[in-house]
Amino acid sequence: MFYREAGDFKVSYVDDSQTFPIKFDRYRYYVVLAVAFGIIPFIINDYWANALLLPFLIYAIAAIGLNILVGYCGQVSLGTGGFMAVGAYACYKLMTAFPDVSMFIHVILAGGITAIVGVLFGLPSLRIKGFYLAVATLAAQFFLVWLFNRVPWFYNYSASGQINAPERDVFGIIITGPNAPAWATYVFCLIFLTLCAVVARNLTRGTTGRTWMAIRDMDIAAEIIGVNPLKAKLTAFAVSSFFVGISGALFFAVYLGAVEVGEVFGIQKSFLVLFMIIIGGLGSIFGSFAGAAFLVLLPVVLKVVGADWMGWPTDIVAHLQLVIVGALIILFLILEPHGLAQLWRVAKEKLRLWPFPH
Amino acid sequence: MPEQLVFGMEVILNGLMAGVLYALVALGFVLIYKASGIFNYAQGVMALFAAMTLVGIMNGQVPFSHLINAIFGTHIHYFGWNVPALFAILLTMAVMVLLAWAVQRFVMRHLVGQEPIILFMATIGLAYFLEGVADLMWGSEIKTLDVGLPQGINLWIDESTFNIFGYGFFIDNLDIVATVIAALLVAALVAFSQYTKQGRAMRAVADDHQAALSVGISLNFIWIMVWSVAGFVALVAGIMWGTKSGVQFSLSLIALKALPVLMLGGFTSIPGAIVGGLIIGVGEKLFEFTLGPALGGATENWFAYVLALIFLVFRPQGLFGEKIIERV
Numbered sequence: 001m002f003y004r005e006a007g008d009f010k011v012s013y014v015d016d017s018q019t020f021p022i023k024f025d026r027y028r029y030y031v032v033l034a035v036a037f038g039i040i041p042f043i044i045n046d047y048w049a050n051a052l053l054l055p056f057l058i059y060a061i062a063a064i065g066l067n068i069l070v071g072y073c074g075q076v077s078l079g080t081g082g083f084m085a086v087g088a089y090a091c092y093k094l095m096t097a098f099p100d101v102s103m104f105i106h107v108i109l110a111g112g113i114t115a116i117v118g119v120l121f122g123l124p125s126l127r128i129k130g131f132y133l134a135v136a137t138l139a140a141q142f143f144l145v146w147l148f149n150r151v152p153w154f155y156n157y158s159a160s161g162q163i164n165a166p167e168r169d170v171f172g173i174i175i176t177g178p179n180a181p182a183w184a185t186y187v188f189c190l191i192f193l194t195l196c197a198v199v200a201r202n203l204t205r206g207t208t209g210r211t212w213m214a215i216r217d218m219d220i221a222a223e224i225i226g227v228n229p230l231k232a233k234l235t236a237f238a239v240s241s242f243f244v245g246i247s248g249a250l251f252f253a254v255y256l257g258a259v260e261v262g263e264v265f266g267i268q269k270s271f272l273v274l275f276m277i278i279i280g281g282l283g284s285i286f287g288s289f290a291g292a293a294f295l296v297l298l299p300v301v302l303k304v305v306g307a308d309w310m311g312w313p314t315d316i317v318a319h320l321q322l323v324i325v326g327a328l329i330i331l332f333l334i335l336e337p338h339g340l341a342q343l344w345r346v347a348k349e350k351l352r353l354w355p356f357p358h
Numbered sequence: 359m360p361e362q363l364v365f366g367m368e369v370i371l372n373g374l375m376a377g378v379l380y381a382l383v384a385l386g387f388v389l390i391y392k393a394s395g396i397f398n399y400a401q402g403v404m405a406l407f408a409a410m411t412l413v414g415i416m417n418g419q420v421p422f423s424h425l426i427n428a429i430f431g432t433h434i435h436y437f438g439w440n441v442p443a444l445f446a447i448l449l450t451m452a453v454m455v456l457l458a459w460a461v462q463r464f465v466m467r468h469l470v471g472q473e474p475i476i477l478f479m480a481t482i483g484l485a486y487f488l489e490g491v492a493d494l495m496w497g498s499e500i501k502t503l504d505v506g507l508p509q510g511i512n513l514w515i516d517e518s519t520f521n522i523f524g525y526g527f528f529i530d531n532l533d534i535v536a537t538v539i540a541a542l543l544v545a546a547l548v549a550f551s552q553y554t555k556q557g558r559a560m561r562a563v564a565d566d567h568q569a570a571l572s573v574g575i576s577l578n579f580i581w582i583m584v585w586s587v588a589g590f591v592a593l594v595a596g597i598m599w600g601t602k603s604g605v606q607f608s609l610s611l612i613a614l615k616a617l618p619v620l621m622l623g624g625f626t627s628i629p630g631a632i633v634g635g636l637i638i639g640v641g642e643k644l645f646e647f648t649l650g651p652a653l654g655g656a657t658e659n660w661f662a663y664v665l666a667l668i669f670l671v672f673r674p675q676g677l678f679g680e681k682i683i684e685r686v
Contacts, residue, residue: 076475124667128674131397131478131625135617136670139663150654267614271482278479312428319493326487333480334468 003351019201036190041183049182054255056296057189058247063276063288064200065243070274071283072204073236074216075125079137081269082144083241085261086114087248089154092163095176095253096156103170107192107249114245115238117144122237126230129219141267148261162260165253176253185254192250196243201285203239212236213283244273275325279332281341290340298325361525368527369647370640375533377639378540379598383616384623384631385544386591391625392564393584396466397478400485402613404454404589407492409596409605411453413503414496415446421495443505447593454589455582457488462582489610498607503600507535536598543594544632547587556583618666624676633677638662 003024010016020026044053062080069075091110094101121140125133148154155163167177174180175188203209211232214222223229252259259265272295280291299321306317336342350357383401390398398404414421418437427433441449465484469477508531516526551557562570563580571577599609619638623630642661650657670676 076478124671128670130474132621132670132674134478135621135663136667138614138617139660139667142660142663146656146659150656267611274479274482310428313424315498316424316428316494319490319498322486322490323494324490326483326485326490329483329486330465330480333472333476333483334465337472337476 003348003354019205033194036194037187041187044182044186046182049186050255051300052296053186054189056293057186057193058250058255059273059276059292059296060289061189061193061196061250062244062247062273063280063292064196064285065240065247066273067277067280067282067284067288068200068204068212068243069236069240071277071281071287072209072216073212073233073240074219075122075233075236076130076134077137077240078134078267078270078274079121079140079144080244080273081265081267082141083114083118083244084248084251084269085144085148085265086117086241087111087245088252088259088265089148089163089261090114090245091249091253092165093154093156095166095168099166099168103168103175103188103253106168107246107253110249111242111246114248115242118237118241118244119234122234122241125233125237138267141270145261145265160260162258163252164258165256168253176257178257180254189250189254192246196246197285197289200239200243204285208232208235208239216283275329277339278329279339281339284339284341286344287339287341290344294340295325364523364525366644366647368525369643371527371529372533373640373643374636375529375537375639376643377636378533378537378632379595379602379635380612380616380619380638381632381635382536382540382543382591382595382598383612384619384635385547385628386588386595387616387620388623388625388628388631389547389591390584390588393560394466394563394581395474395477396481397474397625398588399478399481399613400488401588401592401616402610403485403488403492404457404592405596405599405612406605406607406609407457407488407596408450408454408589408593409503409600409609410492410496410501412446412450412505412593412597413501413600413605415449416441416443416505419496424497425494447505447597450593451590454593455586458582458585458589461585462578466581467578485610485613489607500604500606501600503597503605505597505601507532507597507601509601530602532598532602539594539598540632543591544628547628550587556580560584615662618662621666621670621676624678627676627678630676630678638665641665 003022005022008021008023010021018026020029040053062084066077066080069077087110090113091106094106094109095103098106117140121137124136128136149161155161158164165176167174167179169175170188173184175184204212211222211227212235214225214227215229215232215236219229222232248265251264256264276291276295277288278291279294280289281287302317302321302324303314306312306320307314332339338345383405386401386404387398390396390401413419418439418441420426420434420437423435427435461484465480466477469480510531512529512531512534515529520526549557551561559570559575560580560583562573562575563577567577570580595612596605596609599612603609615638616635619631619634621634622637623632623634642658642665645661646655646657
C-alpha cells in the first residue's frame with residue numbers, strides 16, 4: 001500500500017543511488033532523526049539519559065564498529081573492550097593535556113589513535129584466520145587492559161589508578177563531569193552516533209564495503225579477482241577501531257565520568273558488544289542499533305520486573321539475566337542466524353506486498 | 359650454584375605444573391574440536407559448573423534453593439546430609455552426561471551444517487547460560503572444594519633439593535597429583551580412541567562425517583559421547599582448579615587461558631595440547647620471574663596470548679596442527 005517503489009520515479013543518478021530508495025523508508029528516517037534531535041532533548045531527564053539513552057547511543061557506535069569488522073569483513077574480534085579502553089585513555093590524556101580544545105576534536109582524535117592501535121593488532125589477520133584470529137585479538141584485550149593498569153603515565157599518576165573526566169565543554173555547554181546537563185550529553189552522543197551511522201552505511205554500500213564483503217565470503221577467491229587483502233583487512237580494522245575508540249571515549253568521558261579499566265573495559269565488554277551484533281544481525285547497520293537497544297533494555301526490564309515488581313534479590317535477577325541472555329543467543333543462532341535485522345527485512349518484504357500478498 | 363639459577367629452576371618446575379593444569383582444560387577443547395569441528399568456548403564454564411555441582415552435592419545443598427526461596431518465600435537451603443566424595447563425583451558425572459545430552463538435543467542438533475563461527479558463538483551463549491544456571495542452582499559465593507586430595511608443600515622434594523642445592527624447592531603436593539592424573543587421563547584417552555569401538559567411531563566421525571554416517575555410525579550418539587567425555591575432562595579440571603583456588607567465577611576464565619595453549623599446540627592434536635600447556639606454563643612463569651618486576655608485574659595476564667600471537671604469525675597451524683590447505 002504505502003511501502004513500495006511503485007510511483008517513486010527516479011530522474012537522476014543521485015536519486016537512483018540514494019541510501020533509502022523507498023519513500024516510506026526515507027520519511028521514516030527523517031522522522032526518527034527529527035524525534036531524536038528535536039523532541040527527546042526537551043523531555044529527557046537524568047534517569048532516562050543514564051539508564052537507557054546514553055548507553056544505547058554509545059553501545060550502538062561500538063556495535064556498528066564491530067559489525068564492520070565481524071559482519072562485513074568476517075574478521076572475528078574479541079578485543080573490543082581493549083580498543084574501547086584505548087579510546088577512553090586517549091581521550092583522557094588529550095582532555096587533560098589540552099583543556100581548551102573542544103571535546104569534539106578530542107573524541108575524534110581518540111578514535112584516530114584507536115584506529116592506529118587497531119591496525120597494529122590487525123596485522124596478524126593477514127596470516128591467521130577464523131578462530132586463531134579471534135584468540136589472537138584476545139592478546140589485544142588482555143595486553144591493553146594490563147598496560148593501562150600498570151603504566152602510571154596513562155592515568156596521570158593518580159593514586160587510585162582510576163581516570164576521572166574533568167569538566168569540559170563544547171561551545172560553552174558543559175559536556176563532561178557531574179554538572180553536565182542530561183540533554184547536552186545526549187545530544188553530544190547522538191551527533192556522533194548519527195555521523196558514524198551515516199559514514200558506516202555509505203562505506204559499506206561503496207567499493208570499500210564490497211571488498212570487505214568479498215574478503216568475508218571467501219578470501220582466496222577475492223584475492224584472485226583482484227581484491228587486495230592487506231588493504232581490505234587493515235581498512236576494516238582501522239574503521240572498526242575508529243568507531244570503537246569513539247564509543248570508548250564517550251563511554252568514559254560522557255557516560256561514566258570515572259573508569260577503572262579492568263572493570264569497565266574487561267573481556268565481558270567485548271562479549272557484550274559481540275552479542276549485540278549477533279542478536280541484532282551480522283552485516284547490518286540497522287542490526288547494530290537493534291542489538292544495542294535490545295541488550296541495553298533487557299537488564300533494565302529484568303531489573304524492573306524481577307527486583308521491583310516481584311521483589312526478588314538482585315543477585316538472582318543478575319543470574320537470571322545471564323541465563324536469559326545465553327538462551328537468547330542460542331535461540332537466535334538456531335532460529336534466525338541473521339538476527340533482528342532479518343526479522344525487519346522479512347517484515348519489509350511482507351509490507352511491500354501488503355495488503356494483496358498474491 | 360648461583361642463587362638465581364636455583365630460583366629459576368624452581369620457577370620452571372612450578373611452570374610445568376601450572377602448564378599441566380592448562381593442558382587439562384585444553385584437552386577438553388581438543389576432544390570436541392576433533393570430533394565435531396566445534397570450538398567449545400563453554401569448556402571453562404563446564405569445569406566451573408562441574409566443580410560447583412560437585413560441591414553442592416557433597417554438602418547436600420538444595421538445587422535452585424535461592425530461586426525457590428525467593429518465589430515461594432520458604433527458607434530451605436540444605437537437605438542435611440553429606441555425600442562422600444567418590445559417590446558425589448559419580449553423581450556429578452551423571453549430571454555432566456545429562457548436560458551433554460541436553461546440549462546435543464537442544465542446541466547442536468539444530469545447528470548442524472552451520473558455519474564454524476556460528477557454532478563458536480553458540481557455545482559462547484551456552485557458556486553464559488551455564489554460568490547463570492550454575493549460579494542459580496548453587497549460589498555464586500566462593501566455595502571450598504575438598505575431595506581428599508593432598509595439599510601443601512611436598513616435604514620430600516623440599517628436603518632432597520635442600521640437600522643438593524642448599525635451597526628447598528616449594529612444590530605443591532596438589533600439583534604433583536594433578537600431573538599424575540593428567541598423565542593418566544591422556545593415556546586413558548589415547549587408549550580409548552585407539553583401541554575401543556566407540557573410540558574408533560569417534561575418530562571416523564572426526565575424519566569425515568558423511569563417510570562415518572554411511573558405514574552406520576550414529577552421529578548423535580558419538581556427539582553425546584564426545585560432549586560427555588569433554589564433561590568428564592571438565593570435571594577433572596574443575597576438581598583440580600577448585601581444590602587449588604576455590605570454586606568461583608574466575609574458574610571459567612581458565613578457558614581463556616587454554617586458548618593460547620591450543621593455538622600453540624594446534625587445535626587437533628592431543629599431544630599438542632600437552633606440549634602447548636607446558637610451554638605456556640613455563641614461559642609465563644619464567645617471563646614474570648625475569649622481566650615481570652621491570653614491567654610492573656602481573657604479566658601472566660597477557661603473556662600467553664602475545665606469545666601465541668607471535669608464534670602464529672610464523673606457524674599459523676600451531677606446532678602439531680594439521681597443515682592448512684586452502685582451496686577455492
